[in-house]
Amino acid sequence: MRFLRIQGLGGASGDMLLAALIDLGVEPGWIEAQLRALGLEPFSIEAAVFESHGLCGRQVRVRVPAPPPPAHGHGPAHGPAHLDFAAIRAMIEAADLPPAARHLAIDAFHRLAVAEGAVHGCPPDEVHFHEVGALDSIVDMVGACLALDRLGVAAVRVDPLPLGRGTVRCAHGVYPVPAPATAELMRGLPTSGDDAEGEQVTPTGAALLRSWMALGEAPAAGRLEAVGQGFGHRRYADRPNVLRALLFESGDAPAEAQDGLQLETLIDDCSPELIGGLCRRLREAGALDAWCLPAQTKRDRPGVALFVLCRPEFREQALDLLFRESTTLGVREHLVRRTTLPRAVRAVSTPWGDVRVKVASWRDAPVTMAPEWSDCEACARARGVAVRAVFEAAQQAARAGQWTDDPRQ
Numbered sequence: 001m002r003f004l005r006i007q008g009l010g011g012a013s014g015d016m017l018l019a020a021l022i023d024l025g026v027e028p029g030w031i032e033a034q035l036r037a038l039g040l041e042p043f044s045i046e047a048a049v050f051e052s053h054g055l056c057g058r059q060v061r062v063r064v065p066a067p068p069p070p071a072h073g074h075g076p077a078h079g080p081a082h083l084d085f086a087a088i089r090a091m092i093e094a095a096d097l098p099p100a101a102r103h104l105a106i107d108a109f110h111r112l113a114v115a116e117g118a119v120h121g122c123p124p125d126e127v128h129f130h131e132v133g134a135l136d137s138i139v140d141m142v143g144a145c146l147a148l149d150r151l152g153v154a155a156v157r158v159d160p161l162p163l164g165r166g167t168v169r170c171a172h173g174v175y176p177v178p179a180p181a182t183a184e185l186m187r188g189l190p191t192s193g194d195d196a197e198g199e200q201v202t203p204t205g206a207a208l209l210r211s212w213m214a215l216g217e218a219p220a221a222g223r224l225e226a227v228g229q230g231f232g233h234r235r236y237a238d239r240p241n242v243l244r245a246l247l248f249e250s251g252d253a254p255a256e257a258q259d260g261l262q263l264e265t266l267i268d269d270c271s272p273e274l275i276g277g278l279c280r281r282l283r284e285a286g287a288l289d290a291w292c293l294p295a296q297t298k299r300d301r302p303g304v305a306l307f308v309l310c311r312p313e314f315r316e317q318a319l320d321l322l323f324r325e326s327t328t329l330g331v332r333e334h335l336v337r338r339t340t341l342p343r344a345v346r347a348v349s350t351p352w353g354d355v356r357v358k359v360a361s362w363r364d365a366p367v368t369m370a371p372e373w374s375d376c377e378a379c380a381r382a383r384g385v386a387v388r389a390v391f392e393a394a395q396q397a398a399r400a401g402q403w404t405d406d407p408r409q
Contacts, residue, residue, distance in 0.1 A: 001250040002152045003156065003222065004148075004153050004218075004247055005218070005248065006158045006245055007243070007246070008201070009240065010239065010241035012202070012206065013202040013204060014140030014204035015136075015140045016060075016205065017208055018143050019229075019230030020057070021144060022047045022147065023229050023230060024151060025226065028046075034097060034146050035139060038091055038142065039095070040135055043062055043136075052235075055240050056229070057230055058229070059233070062139045062140070064136070089106055092105050093353075099404050100345060102145075103356055103375055104145035105141060105146075108207045112207035118184050151247065153215075154344055156212035156215060156218060160192040161191055163186070163201065164177040164196060165195045166198055177198065177200075178200075182202065182203050182206045185203065185210055188283075189284065189285060189286075215345060226247040227244065230242065258311075258339075260309055260310065260311060260337070261311065261318075261335060262336045263319070263332070266305055275306065277325070279292065282310075282321055286310070288338075289307075292305065292307070293307070342361050348398050349397065352390050355394040358370045358372065371390075371391050373387075376391045376394060
């Protein structure tokens with residue numbers, strides 16, 4: 001199983017992620033050829049070798065030919081600016097792209113639309129992208145998902161990111177850094193506190209990383225295969241504006257034993273809404289799992305037992321969330337041993353669209369084939385059918401070995 005570890009010293013943006021994956025070996029010409037299926041106007045991806053502060057990698061620019069002078073003073077707007085999420089989703093769905101890359105791109109744009117909708121108070125389908133709707137942003141986001149799929153990456157881990165400081169000018173005016181949509185997307189994620197002046201994590205970078213992190217759990221360790229470095233276009237005096245992508249292979253062991261930490265607490269005086277939100281925030285921040293069970297507490301009061309399973313290095317962050325976001329006065333903890341199966345992400349076709357499937361193996365044979373629920377929901381919503389019908393069709397196709405992609409080991 002291949003997985004990535006993202007280290008964003010300079011932050012994260014769509015073009016930096018694309019540049020890092022190209023530096024890992026994905027051909028820009030192949031990405032361009034795949035993106036032609038979107039029906040965009042002519043463009044080219046320039047992935048130049050770039051050096052800063054002694055580090056060498058790639059820097060990406062999307063080149064678009066200058067538009068001809070408008071006839072009689074009127075002409076079409078250049079580039080797909082101000083597209084809404086519904087239009088971008090329809091464009092990607094209609095394109096002949098690798099199924100896994102298509103789903104990743106739609107998921108990233110959907111997460112961005114949800115964040116923008118929360119900021120501006122409108123449903124995701126009605127969100128109009130301004131800067132993100134431009135051709136170069138579409139190329140960055142879809143191109144990065146294509147590159148990730150091309151590398152056979154099945155999981156992504158992200159190190160703490162800098163938020164930046166100051167202000168950024170957007171279509172709606174001047175906003176504080178991080179931009180509102182970026183702040184929504186980064187809720188629950190660890191940050192480094194090593195902030196530089198300006199916007200360091202962009203909405204496109206945050207949306208891509210949140211989508212990629214949902215692919216599956218990255219192993220605790222693996223064999224380092226390659227390093228890719230993608231540079232942004234802002235210059236810093238004391239550091240390179242670089243994002244580093246480390247490509248690992250987890251190995252061929254049939255199962256992997258890992259040390260984990262389990263935190264437990266009993267709560268009987270906290271709102272269920274707060275408990276549910278806390279579990280979600282714990283998982284978003286990096287906990288392996290968080291769940292509740294009914295419990296009887298002191299003085300025979302009904303309450304809940306809240307459990308958190310995490311890696312030992314996540315302990316301080318988990319405790320911080322538990323004490324700040326709940327009414328607990330104490331947390332028990334103990335080390336646990338967990339064994340995880342190697343897994344791969346494959347794709348199948350159903351009558352209502354393509355669906356990703358997580359395949360877990362035991363003793364060199366697949367034992368679990370789980371269709372991605374979000375993909376099933378999206379297909380069902382678009383075609384007006386029951387989610388169960390899509391789920392069962394995807395599971396049947398997976399069991400029959402009717403894959404539509406290359407194997408991802």
